[in-house]
Amino acid sequence: MPDIRVKICGLKTEADVAAVAATGAAYMGLVFFAKSPRHLSIEQARRLALVAPVGLAKVALTVNADDATLDAITEAMPLDMLQLHGHESPDRVAEVRARYGLPVMKAVGVADEGDLAAVFDYSLVADQILVDAKPPKNAALPGGNGLSFDWRLVAQRRWLRPWMLAGGLTPENVAEAIRLTNARQVDVSSGVESAPGVKDAGRIAAFVKAAMMDGPPILR
Numbered sequence: 001m002p003d004i005r006v007k008i009c010g011l012k013t014e015a016d017v018a019a020v021a022a023t024g025a026a027y028m029g030l031v032f033f034a035k036s037p038r039h040l041s042i043e044q045a046r047r048l049a050l051v052a053p054v055g056l057a058k059v060a061l062t063v064n065a066d067d068a069t070l071d072a073i074t075e076a077m078p079l080d081m082l083q084l085h086g087h088e089s090p091d092r093v094a095e096v097r098a099r100y101g102l103p104v105m106k107a108v109g110v111a112d113e114g115d116l117a118a119v120f121d122y123s124l125v126a127d128q129i130l131v132d133a134k135p136p137k138n139a140a141l142p143g144g145n146g147l148s149f150d151w152r153l154v155a156q157r158r159w160l161r162p163w164m165l166a167g168g169l170t171p172e173n174v175a176e177a178i179r180l181t182n183a184r185q186v187d188v189s190s191g192v193e194s195a196p197g198v199k200d201a202g203r204i205a206a207f208v209k210a211a212m213m214d215g216p217p218i219l220r
């Protein structure tokens with residue numbers, strides 16, 4: 001039974017945290033991006049971070065955030081990882097990693113083979129890579145759009161660092177995405193919502209169950 005680690009991104013309420021914790025998901029994502037329907041104020045995010053149980057890793061998602069913003073976020077709440085989802089350069093990723101002493105996951109948008117070089121480049125400086133669909137030109141959000149990319153581009157890929165598959169995943173397609181790509185980690189936001197920014201506990205449970213191939217890994 002493969003050990004698949006699931007990240008549910010864009011939680012907004014304490015009930016969302018409880019729903020995610022109940023499934024055995026590995027990570028919960030807190031979005032700090034004002035244009036997103038999942039955006040949280042620092043105080044809202046702090047409350048969620050403080051009720052998260054041990055074992056559920058808290059990931060702060062930011063987009064081209066400056067030091068002052070990252071200082072405010074990291075000082076306000078306990079976190080386990082920073083997710084950089086903008087156009088942060090490899091140098092900026094290395095700088096953030098050194099400044100905050102937290103693992104950094106860099107998102108890379110993929111639409112075609114040519115985008116995969118960036119996965120390699122960032123794997124030299126980040127702790128993890130989030131391989132996401134490239135957003136359409138002029139999209140308001142750089143992620144969280146419910147769009148997938150051609151999974152065959154990353155099928156059976158191995159990189160220097162652990163990677164996570166994202167983009168348009170749903171309870172209905174995640175098992176096939178894992179089968180095709182051999183991803184060991186998956187991330188979802190809009191695919192487990194009933195409306196933009198509104199998480200659906202039933203879809204969260206169905207997603208994690210499907211990702212774990214109908215059951216959590218058997219512990220030996």
Ligand SMILES: O=C(O)c1ccccc1N[C@@H]1O[C@H](COP(=O)(O)O)[C@@H](O)[C@H]1O
Pocket residue numbers: 009010029031033036037038061063085132141142143144145146147166167168169187188189190191
């Ligand atoms: O979720 C958001 O609102 C968001 C905003 C800005 C950058 C990234 C965002 N979400 C990330 O994008 C992936 C894919 O989302 P989806 O499943 O296709 O809706 C998601 O897993 C988040 O990490």
